[in-house]
Amino acid sequence: MRAFFKKDILVFCRDRKQVLIPLILPLILIIAMGFLLPNWMGNASSSIQVKVGYVVKDNVEAGLKKFEDSLATKGMSKDEVARLGMIAKDIHPTKLLNHVLADEQLTEMIIFTEMDEEEALLKLKAEEIHAIVTVPEGFTRNVVDRTLLGEGKGAAISLVAEDSTKEVTILQGMIGNFIRQLNTGAAILNVGAEHVKQGGMHGESSITVVGGMERIEGVDTITTSQYFTLSITLIFTLFAALSIASKAITEKREQVFQRILLSGSRPLSYLAGKMSSTFILSTVQLLLVFTVSQFALHVFSDFSLQFWIGFILLTLMLCFFIAAMSGLFTALMLRINADIATAICNACILALGILGGNFVPVYILPDSMQQLWEWTPNGLWLSSVVQWIQVQSWTVAVEGILGLAVFTFVTVALSVWIFPKRGRI
Amino acid sequence: MVPVFLAQWMKEKRSPYLVLIFCILSIVATLLFGSSTGMKIKVDAFPGEGLTAVEVEQWLDRLNEGGSFDFTLRSEEKALSDVKQGRSDMAVKLLKDDYRVISVMEGGNANWVQQHLQVIYTEQLKINAVAQHTNDAAQFRDSMKVYLEQPPLTLQSSKPTGEELQSYNMGLQMLFGFTLFLVMFTVGFKVNAVTAERVSGIWNRVILSPVTKTEMYFGHLTYSTLIGIFQITIIFVLFKYLLGYDLGVNFGLLFVISMLYIVSIVAMSMLFTGMFKTPEQFRAFFSSVVPIMPPLSGVYMPPGTITSEILLFIGQLFPIKHAMDALIGVSMYQQGWDDIYLPLAKLLLMTVIFFGVGINLVERRNG
Numbered sequence: 096m097r098a099f100f101k102k103d104i105l106v107f108c109r110d111r112k113q114v115l116i117p118l119i120l121p122l123i124l125i126i127a128m129g130f131l132l133p134n135w136m137g138n139a140s141s142s143i144q145v146k147v148g149y150v151v152k153d154n155v156e157a158g159l160k161k162f163e164d165s166l167a168t169k170g171m172s173k174d175e176v177a178r179l180g181m182i183a184k185d186i187h188p189t190k191l192l193n194h195v196l197a198d199e200q201l202t203e204m205i206i207f208t209e210m211d212e213e214e215a216l217l218k219l220k221a222e223e224i225h226a227i228v229t230v231p232e233g234f235t236r237n238v239v240d241r242t243l244l245g246e247g248k249g250a251a252i253s254l255v256a257e258d259s260t261k262e263v264t265i266l267q268g269m270i271g272n273f274i275r276q277l278n279t280g281a282a283i284l285n286v287g288a289e290h291v292k293q294g295g296m297h298g299e300s301s302i303t304v305v306g307g308m309e310r311i312e313g314v315d316t317i318t319t320s321q322y323f324t325l326s327i328t329l330i331f332t333l334f335a336a337l338s339i340a341s342k343a344i345t346e347k348r349e350q351v352f353q354r355i356l357l358s359g360s361r362p363l364s365y366l367a368g369k370m371s372s373t374f375i376l377s378t379v380q381l382l383l384v385f386t387v388s389q390f391a392l393h394v395f396s397d398f399s400l401q402f403w404i405g406f407i408l409l410t411l412m413l414c415f416f417i418a419a420m421s422g423l424f425t426a427l428m429l430r431i432n433a434d435i436a437t438a439i440c441n442a443c444i445l446a447l448g449i450l451g452g453n454f455v456p457v458y459i460l461p462d463s464m465q466q467l468w469e470w471t472p473n474g475l476w477l478s479s480v481v482q483w484i485q486v487q488s489w490t491v492a493v494e495g496i497l498g499l500a501v502f503t504f505v506t507v508a509l510s511v512w513i514f515p516k517r518g519r520i
Numbered sequence: 521m522v523p524v525f526l527a528q529w530m531k532e533k534r535s536p537y538l539v540l541i542f543c544i545l546s547i548v549a550t551l552l553f554g555s556s557t558g559m560k561i562k563v564d565a566f567p568g569e570g571l572t573a574v575e576v577e578q579w580l581d582r583l584n585e586g587g588s589f590d591f592t593l594r595s596e597e598k599a600l601s602d603v604k605q606g607r608s609d610m611a612v613k614l615l616k617d618d619y620r621v622i623s624v625m626e627g628g629n630a631n632w633v634q635q636h637l638q639v640i641y642t643e644q645l646k647i648n649a650v651a652q653h654t655n656d657a658a659q660f661r662d663s664m665k666v667y668l669e670q671p672p673l674t675l676q677s678s679k680p681t682g683e684e685l686q687s688y689n690m691g692l693q694m695l696f697g698f699t700l701f702l703v704m705f706t707v708g709f710k711v712n713a714v715t716a717e718r719v720s721g722i723w724n725r726v727i728l729s730p731v732t733k734t735e736m737y738f739g740h741l742t743y744s745t746l747i748g749i750f751q752i753t754i755i756f757v758l759f760k761y762l763l764g765y766d767l768g769v770n771f772g773l774l775f776v777i778s779m780l781y782i783v784s785i786v787a788m789s790m791l792f793t794g795m796f797k798t799p800e801q802f803r804a805f806f807s808s809v810v811p812i813m814p815p816l817s818g819v820y821m822p823p824g825t826i827t828s829e830i831l832l833f834i835g836q837l838f839p840i841k842h843a844m845d846a847l848i849g850v851s852m853y854q855q856g857w858d859d860i861y862l863p864l865a866k867l868l869l870m871t872v873i874f875f876g877v878g879i880n881l882v883e884r885r886n887g
Contacts, residue, residue, distance in 0.1 A: 112796070113804055120808055216680060241672035249672040255680055258853065260823055263677075270675055272639045278671040279643045283650050286663040309613070309620040331808060338804030345800055348719070434709070438538040441705060441807055442545050449549060454811065455820050457607060464552055465607050478605055485604065 099360075099368025106342055107376060117335035118380055121328045125320075125388050145262040146224040148215035149207045155189050158235030165240075183239045189230060191277065192252075205266065219257065226256040226263050228270070242281040317484050324394050325480055328384045329413070329473050330453040332377045333444050336417045339373050340424030340440070344433040352429070366514055369425045370507075374418035381410055398484075405483055405492040412499040413476045419506035426513040447471050472502040524731065524739025528713065532747070539706055543751055546702035547758065550695045563633055564599040564608055565591045568615040579614055582640055589636055612637065617645060689852055695765060696847045697819035699755050700840050701810070703748050704785050708806045710744040711789035714882070715799045737879065741786050748782035768851035777850065777860070780867045781843035787874035788839065794881025817841035842866045 108114060162183055166176045207228075210218070215227045230252060237250040252270060256263040346352050355365055388394045395406075427436040448454050450467050451474035457465060468474040479495025482488075532539070565583075567576045576593065583591045591612070594602075599611040603622060610623035610633060619641060621634050647664065651657040717723040726736055756774065759765040767774060789806070796802045814820060817835040835841045842863035849855040849863075 110801070113801060116805055116808055120812065124812060219680060238672045241670070245667070248670060249674065251674040251676045254675060254677045256677070257679065258823075267675070267677060268635070272635070274671075274673045274675055275639060275643060277673050278668060279646060281672050282664050282667045283646065286660060286667050309622045330811065334804070334808045334811075337807065338800070341800040341803060345798060432535055435535055435537045437803055438541045438709065441803075442541045444807075445545065445702075445705075445811070448811070454815065468607065469605075478607075482605060 096364040096367045096371070099365055100371045103339065103342070103368050103372035104375065107339060107372065113338055117331050117338070118383065121331045121384050122387055124327055125324050125384070125394075126391065145205045145226070145266050147205060147207050147266060148218055148224045148227045149209045150212050150215050150227060150229040151189070151209065152212070152232045153189060153230045153234035154232075155235050158233065158239070159183055161236050162239050179243055183243060189235055192230070192273065205269070219255065222257075225260065226254055226266055228266075229253045229255065242284065245285045317481055318394075320392070320394050321484065322481065324385070324388050325477060326451075326453040328381060329451075329477065330444070330448045332380055332414075332417055333420065333447070333473065335380060336373050336377060336421035337424055337437075337440050337444060339376065340369065340421045340428060341433075341437065343369070343425045343428040344437075347429060347433070363511065363514065366422055366425060366510065370418040370422040373421035374414050377417045378411065378414045381414065382407075385410075395484075399487070402483070402487055405487065405489070406480065409476060409479055409483065409492060409495055409499075412496045412503070413472075416472050416476075416499050416503045416506065419503045419510065423506050423510040423513070426510040426515075429515055430513055447473050450474060452477055469498075472499060475499060475502070521731075521735040521738045521742070524726070524736055525743050528710075528740065528743040531713075538709060539747060539751060542702050542706045543754060546698050546751075546755060549702070550698045550755070550759070551763075562590045562592070562608070563610065563612055564594045564602065565612040565614055566594055566596040566599045568613045568620075570616045571614055575616075576614060582644060583637070585640075589633065617641075617648075689766075692765060692767075692851060693844075693848060694820070695759060696844055696851075697814055697840075699752060700781065700843055700847075701814045701819065703751050703782065704810050704813075704840070705807070706751055707744050707748040707782060707785045708789045708792070708810065709803070710747050711740065711786055711793060712799050712802050712806075713744075714740050714790075714793050715796065715802050719798055741790070744786050744789070745779075745782050748785065749779055752778045752782065766851070768854060770850055770854070770856070773850045773856070773860070774847065777843060777846045777864065780864055780871070781839055784839040784843075784867045784871040784874065787871040787878060790878035791874045791881070792878075794878045794885065797885070813838045813840050817844065819844055836866075839867055839870055842870075 159180070163176060163180045166179055171179075208224070212227075212229070215224070218224045219227055231250060234250045234252075237247050240247040241249040252274070254263075254267060254270065343352070352365070356362060385395070389396075398406075424436070424440045427439060430436075450464060451457075451471040452468060453473060457468050457474070457477075469478050475495060475498050479491055479498075482491045483495075565580065567573075580591050580593060583589065594611075596613075599608075600622070602608045603611050610621055612633065613620040613622060619637050621637065647661070651660050654660040714723070717726075723736075727733070753775075756767060756778075760767050792802055792806055792809075796805060816831065817838050817840050819840060846860040846863040846867075849860050853859075
């Protein structure tokens with residue numbers, strides 16, 4: 096078997112392109128992603144900037160003036176008119192809107208520029224701005240009427256955009272929230288006035304601050320870059336296992352395999368040679384990628400020795416499984432037509448990659464598929480490592496290792512069973 | 521050209537498994553992803569101490585009102601263990617007049633959900649506070665509802681043309697993404713027949729025959745193109761007529777885009793063929809390079825997720841990006857020729873460059 100092991104390592108190493116591709120591609124990807132997009136999969140709201148053209152067609156002063164005039168015609172007393180006028184000046188919506196938009200937290204995210212309508216439409220077409228927010232004519236008057244007197248139909252702020260991109264959705268959400276708050280306030284003011292007992296309108300001050308983020312105790316947060324490093328390296332190692340196995344096609348075509356049989360060696364030691372060489376190569380590959388990403392990008396910083404021991408044990412077990420997979424692939428290549436075998440193997444890796452959360456994070460997947468996550472070997476490893484990063488409890492690690500051992504055992508048994516028997520080749 | 525083409529077809533007839541496997545895989549993958557994704561963000565919620573079942577129901581109703589979130593009630597253990605195992609990115613604990621967002625993963629949607637909860641809770645608490653001071657709380661709530669049917673302020677979203685601003689159909693994007701992604705494999709492995717024939721000596725024997733070089737290439741490339749188009753057509757037809765996806769009205773345009781995309785993938789595979797000596801090397805390279813193209817081009821993510829200029833530029837280098845742009849434009853926004861000629865032109869340009877360099881490399885290796 097040792098001769099076969101040496102042969103496979105040599106075959107792999109002589110083909111420099113093939114050694115370098117699975118090693119370098121994940122590194123390039125991880126480094127590119129790490130540098131370019133610290134939060135590439137999350138809602139990195141800090142990196143989003145919504146550029147908005149702000150068109151005001153409304154004349155606030157005139158609106159307020161008209162409102163006061165209309166009060167006078169209704170035969171209200173001078174004091175009453177003055178009081179409502181003051182309130183209207185205080186709450187008039189354009190001011191509130193400006194106030195919301197000028198909020199410091201938001202100015203980083205949203206850039207408002209006041210412009211006239213034509214200019215805004217031109218800029219929208221040229222994609223210089225994401226959306227136009229328009230305050231229509233008679234806006235102040237209508238809103239104040241509806242808010243203070245409960246008359247009229249209110250008014251609508253209009254938002255114009257080409258498509259509903261993420262930026263537009265954020266803007267919609269923001270303005271929507273603002274409108275909601277204002278409407279509720281107005282409703283309470285109007286309806287409350289009828290229902291609330293005398294002197295009972297001081298309720299608002301009693302609202303305490305609610306909400307907050309909470310962490311589960313003893314659980315560390317896993318970062319996107321950690322998840323990404325783990326998942327992308329894993330899928331590349333699986334593809335590397337396939338490429339080692341597909342050397343069997345060359346060996347079948349050039350009748351290396353027949354000559355091996357004629358030499359009197361046991362066919363299964365050929366298979367064992369494939370598996371052991373894959374084990375060594377995948378271990379080197381995984382550890383190298385993790386080491387480089389650790390030292391170049393500090394992906395796994397601040398972890399204890401215990402963490403690293405558990406992590407390496409889990410990874411070694413994964414390498415055993417990957418070795419078994421390459422054995423299974425080899426057996427398939429020898430047993431059936433090489434093209435079909437390659438198609439099956441590729442489809443198998445792709446399916447595992449999708450289900451195991453290697454292409455997209457698993458929480459994006461539908462519920463039914465999430466349940467399958469831990470039933471795929473790569474998903475099991477990923478989930479175990481994620482939990483190991485969060486809580487370093489040995490039960491998690493041992494469960495992961497045992498589960499992977501079962502997968503490895505089944506795969507090895509399957510590949511020995513599929514592997515052509517004596518006299519069948 | 522015809523004999524070469526027929527030879528490929530005979531091979532296919534004898535073992536059609538490769539095409540079948542990838543067809544089935546792409547249908548299954550799109551079904552699984554497309555069926556549920558939507559744009560709703562799913563959040564698990566569980567009740568904390570001091571909350572009755574009725575109150576929990578009320579809060580959930582209120583939280584789900586907006587339509588962009590889907591809060592579901594789970595047991596505390598289940599919700600927390602899902603968060604711990606990384607299966608969901610957050611859970612919400614409902615308390616009496618208060619809430620907590622529990623999350624262990626960075627990024628994700630936690631901030632969004634937090635914002636949404638904040639608005640709904642503050643509003644509800646304000647109303648509750650006032651209701652305490654009224655004589656008849658139920659009547660107060662009813663009048664509130666009546667008043668809010670005609671609120672002082674509303675938001676109207678529209679396109680510049682005055683049409684309604686549609687929400688983005690993520691399921692459709694996933695359908696296109698997976699179809700284009702998996703068809704790359706079929707086409708690539710078919711073009712690989714060129715390398716396989718060179719290795720097995722068939723290529724040289726055909727060169728000796730009266731068939732010209734151009735015909736040989738044409739035979740192979742037309743065959744790969746047709747197989748690719750065949751796969752895409754089957755999937756689109758299945759989704760349109762069997763599953764009722766709305767692919768827009770312009771089927772002809774969709775067909776043209778798919779065809780140009782397939783031709784560009786054939787050209788890309790030709791380039792790779794020129795870079796490698798054996799079909800195994802080609803496969804190894806192809807299957808490790810192809811899966812990284814869609815994520816780099818942002819195919820699995822809602823538009824606008826990738827903001828880095830450099831990454832956006834890298835995404836431009838792959839045909840899948842332009843084909844996605846054109847397909848989404850035509851089916852979702854009803855765009856016509858004028859709007860999508862740019863992505864199509866880019867696809868054509870890529871095709872020309874890939875073919876030029878690729879065939880040159882193949883010939884150089886031969887000589």
